[in-house]
Amino acid sequence: MAYNLLMGKRGIIFGALNENSIAWKVAERAHEEGAIFTLTNVPIAIRMGDTQILADKCNTVVIPADASNVEDLEALVVQSMEILGGKIDFILHSIGMSPNVRKGRHYSDLDYDFLAKTLDVSAISFHKVLQVARKLDAINEWGSVLALSYVAAQRTFYGYNDMADAKSLLESIARSFGYIYGSERKVRINTISQSPTPTTAGNGIKMFGNLLDFSERMSPLGNATADECADYCIMMFSDFTKKVTMQNLFHDGGFSSMGMSFSAMEQYNRGCEDEEPDHKFD
Numbered sequence: 001m002a003y004n005l006l007m008g009k010r011g012i013i014f015g016a017l018n019e020n021s022i023a024w025k026v027a028e029r030a031h032e033e034g035a036i037f038t039l040t041n042v043p044i045a046i047r048m049g050d051t052q053i054l055a056d057k058c059n060t061v062v063i064p065a066d067a068s069n070v071e072d073l074e075a076l077v078v079q080s081m082e083i084l085g086g087k088i089d090f091i092l093h094s095i096g097m098s099p100n101v102r103k104g105r106h107y108s109d110l111d112y113d114f115l116a117k118t119l120d121v122s123a124i125s126f127h128k129v130l131q132v133a134r135k136l137d138a139i140n141e142w143g144s145v146l147a148l149s150y151v152a153a154q155r156t157f158y159g160y161n162d163m164a165d166a167k168s169l170l171e172s173i174a175r176s177f178g179y180i181y182g183s184e185r186k187v188r189i190n191t192i193s194q195s196p197t198p199t200t201a202g203n204g205i206k207m208f209g210n211l212l213d214f215s216e217r218m219s220p221l222g223n224a225t226a227d228e229c230a231d232y233c234i235m236m237f238s239d240f241t242k243k244v245t246m247q248n249l250f251h252d253g254g255f256s257s258m259g260m261s262f263s264a265m266e267q268y269n270r271g272c273e274d275e276e277p278d279h280k281f282d
């Protein structure tokens with residue numbers, strides 16, 4: 001059901017790779033709600049993925065940009081304002097990538113060049129997007145900027161590796177920049193901490209299926225889907241959340257407030273009776 005929540009608003013959506021991507025669902029919902037926006041991704045993802053199909057569905061264009069490259073971001077923001085006919089009202093940063101995860105490096109044996117890349121692409125790119133937008137004065141008053149995070153920023157999750165450090169930094173950038181952009185120009189900046197979700201990035205996490213199942217059993221409302229995340233993003237881009245800023249907003253069916261659920265305990269009992277704890281790390 002559409003409510004015209006974003007009628008007249010202009011946006012930029014990063015990170016739609018294929019129909020499983022959270023950004024893909026956000027773009028579909030934003031289109032339904034009356035927004036106009038540009039889509040962007042790295043050139044290789046545009047070539048290998050389906051971003052152009054989404055653009056055709058949403059009557060828009062795809063502008064290639066590496067989110068870790070400031071010149072690319074400047075061109076993206078300037079072109080987006082030209083194409084959309086004015087300043088921007090919302091931005092979705094839906095980007096994550098860790099070469100250490102991809103190459104199977106253990107957290108106690110990280111490649112530091114890879115770590116720098118993880119932090120640059122997955123977190124510092126958010127600062128770059130905000131800094132470029134602010135210097136170009138590209139965001140309207142009461143604009144809303146969101147990035148997607150995960151609870152591994154606060155608590156340790158087996159296999160999440162250096163992406164946990166990237167998410168901590170990402171959430172910190174939302175607070176630090178949120179203060180500046182909010183007080184100067186009334187732009188709000190938040191992160192949404194989403195349940196594990198079966199996407200290309202999600203499936204890259206070690207034993208992702210088990211994480212998904214554990215999280216489902218631990219969450220009173222069950223895992224939040226990508227479609228539900230899109231609904232939440234739309235609400236955060238809308239005028240109904242004008243005074244929400246500098247927050248990390250959990251969208252996880254209650255997972256982040258749980259310790260142990262009956263369902264997880266039952267499964268644990270079935271699987272681990274009489275076994276000694278195993279303190280190996282991988």
Ligand SMILES: NC(=O)c1ccc[n+]([C@@H]2O[C@H](COP(=O)([O-])OP(=O)(O)OC[C@H]3O[C@@H](n4cnc5c(N)ncnc54)[C@H](O)[C@@H]3O)[C@@H](O)[C@H]2O)c1
Pocket residue numbers: 014015016017018020021022023041042045065066067068093094095096097121148149150193194195196197198199200201202203
């Ligand atoms: N899937 C999950 O379980 C989950 C849970 C919580 C948060 N998130 C976060 O949601 C966001 C979106 O991920 P997703 O799960 O939809 O997976 P996805 O693989 O569909 O999206 C990740 C996107 O990042 C893009 N990207 C990678 N490097 C880039 C760069 N240098 N510049 C621009 N774009 C780049 C990829 O091309 C891809 O489109 C990520 O921040 C991810 O960490 C995912």
